[in-house]
Amino acid sequence: MIPCFNPVLGGAELRAAFACAPGAVVRFEGEFARAFEAAAAVAFPYGRSALWAFFRALGLDQAEVILPAYTCSVVAHAVALSGNHPRFVDITLRDYNMDLDQVEASISARTGAIVATHLFGYPLDVDRLAEIVRTAEARHGRKIWVVQDCAHAFGARWQGRLVCSAGDAGLFGLNVSKTITSIFGGMLTFGDVALGERVRAWRDANFSRAGWTKVLRRRLYLAAAWAAFNQRLYGMVDWLQNATPLLDHFTRAYHLDDQVRFPPDYADRMLDLEAEVGLVQLRKYPEIIRHRHAVAQLYASELEGTPGWALPPLVDGATYSHYVVRVPDRERLLHSFRRQRIELGHIIQYSLPHLRAYSEYAAGQCFDNSWRCSQSTINLPVHLGVGPAERARVVAEAWAAAGRPARLPDDRA
Numbered sequence: 155m156i157p158c159f160n161p162v163l164g165g166a167e168l169r170a171a172f173a174c175a176p177g178a179v180v181r182f183e184g185e186f187a188r189a190f191e192a193a194a195a196v197a198f199p200y201g202r203s204a205l206w207a208f209f210r211a212l213g214l215d216q217a218e219v220i221l222p223a224y225t226c227s228v229v230a231h232a233v234a235l236s237g238n239h240p241r242f243v244d245i246t247l248r249d250y251n252m253d254l255d256q257v258e259a260s261i262s263a264r265t266g267a268i269v270a271t272h273l274f275g276y277p278l279d280v281d282r283l284a285e286i287v288r289t290a291e292a293r294h295g296r297k298i299w300v301v302q303d304c305a306h307a308f309g310a311r312w313q314g315r316l317v318c319s320a321g322d323a324g325l326f327g328l329n330v331s332k333t334i335t336s337i338f339g340g341m342l343t344f345g346d347v348a349l350g351e352r353v354r355a356w357r358d359a360n361f362s363r364a365g366w367t368k369v370l371r372r373r374l375y376l377a378a379a380w381a382a383f384n385q386r387l388y389g390m391v392d393w394l395q396n397a398t399p400l401l402d403h404f405t406r407a408y409h410l411d412d413q414v415r416f417p418p419d420y421a422d423r424m425l426d427l428e429a430e431v432g433l434v435q436l437r438k439y440p441e442i443i444r445h446r447h448a449v450a451q452l453y454a455s456e457l458e459g460t461p462g463w464a465l466p467p468l469v470d471g472a473t474y475s476h477y478v479v480r481v482p483d484r485e486r487l488l489h490s491f492r493r494q495r496i497e498l499g500h501i502i503q504y505s506l507p508h509l510r511a512y513s514e515y516a517a518g519q520c521f522d523n524s525w526r527c528s529q530s531t532i533n534l535p536v537h538l539g540v541g542p543a544e545r546a547r548v549v550a551e552a553w554a555a556a557g558r559p560a561r562l563p564d565d566r567a
C-alpha cells in the first residue's frame with residue numbers, strides 16, 4: 155500500500171517523547187525561530203490556538219478578517235471564536251491561493267487582519283499583498299495585521315524570500331498530517347521581537363499547564379501514529395480504518411468542519427514532550443522538502459498531458475506539502491487507485507462559504523473556484539516513502555485511469 159501521507163516518525167521521536175526534559179518548549183521555540191529566520195517564535199497546542207491567541211493578544215475584536223474561501227476550516231473557526239468576522243475571498247485555479255484583486259476589493263474600514271494562506275505549499279505573491287495592505291492602511295488610517303499561514307508552507311519562498319517572514323506573523327501547524335510534527339502543536343513566528351513578547355505574555359497569562367493524563371494521552375497517540383505509519387503495519391491499519399469504525403476516533407473526530415468549535419484542550423500550553431518530538435522533526439525538515447521538490451518535478455514531466463488533469467504550478471520556492479491535481483470524476487479515480495493499492499489524498503473537500511456554519515458570510519458572492527476545488531482536487535503522494543518504484547506505479551495508474559472516459563464536473567449542476 156502506498157499511503158497518501160506518511161510522517162517520518164522513527165525511534166528518535168518515540169524516545170524523545172518518553173525522555174523529555176523541562177524547558178523543551180523554549181528550546182523548540184528557539185530552534186524553530188532559527189530554522190525559519192525569525193526573531194522570535196511562540197509555541198501553542200494547535201495551529202488554530204495560535205491564530206486565535208494572536209487576535210486575542212492584540213485585542214482585535216469585531217473586526218473583519220480576510221481569508222481564503224478554500225482553506226482548512228480551523229482557520230475560519232479561529233477567526234470566529236476570537237470574536238471576529240471571516241470575510242472570504244475566492245481563490246485562483248492557478249495556484250489555489252487567494253485572488254489578490256479580490257483581496258484588494260474586500261478591504262474596508264472594518265478590516266483588521268488578513269490571513270494569507272500559502273495553500274499546499276505554493277507561495278502567494280507576498281510583495282503584491284504588502285503593497286495592497288500599505289495602500290489600504292493609508293486610506294483607512296488603521297493597522298491591518300497580516301498573518302502568513304504557513305501550515306502547508308514551512309520554508310516556502312516567494313522570489314527567494316521566506317513567506318513566513320513577509321507579514322506581522324507566520325503561522326504553522328504541527329499535527330501529524332503536516333510537513334513536520336510535534337504530535338499536535340502550532341507555532342507563531344515574528345520578525346518583531348516586541349510583538350512576539352506581547353503574544354508570549356498573553357499566552358502565558360491565559361494558557362494553562364496540561365495535567366499528566368494529557369501527557370499519557372499524547373504518548374499513546376504518538377505510539378499509535380508511529381505504528382499506523384510503519385510500512386509493515388500500514389496495510390492492517392488501512393483495513394481497520396476502511397472496514398471498521400475502530401479508528402474513527404483518530405481519523406475523523408479531530409476536527410468537524412461544519413462545527414465552529416475547538417478541542418477542549420485548545421488553551422493548554424504545548425507539552426515538553428511534544429516540543430522534544432518537534433526538535434527531532436525539525437532536523438529532518440531539509441531532507442523532507444528536498445525530496446518533495448524532486449518528486450513534484452518528476453510528476454510534472456511524467457504526467458504532463460494526462461487527459462483532463464490540471465497539474466499544479468511548478469514554483470521554485472514551493473514546498474509541495476501536497477501535490478494537488480484537479481481531475482474529472484474524483485470518486486472514480488480514488489477507487490481505481492485504491493484498487494492498485496495507492497491511496498490518494500483528497501484534503502479540503504469543502505468550500506468554507508458553502509458550509510452551513512459559514513453560509514451567512516457568503517453575502518451573495520459565488521466563490522466558484524473554491525467550490526470547484528472542493529469537488530475536484532486530489533493529491534498524489536510526495537513523502538519520503540515515494541521512491542522511483544512507487545512513483546512509477548502512481549504515474550502508470552494515472553495514465554491508465556485518465557485514459558478511461560469521464561465526465562467533467564467543472565460546473566455546478
Ligand SMILES: *Cc1c(COP(=O)(O)O)cnc(C)c1O
Nearest residue numbers: 200201202226228305327328329
Ligand atoms: C492544519 C492547518 C492549520 C492549523 O491546524 P491545527 O490542526 O489547528 O494545528 C492552519 N492552516 C491550514 C491551512 C492548515 O492546513
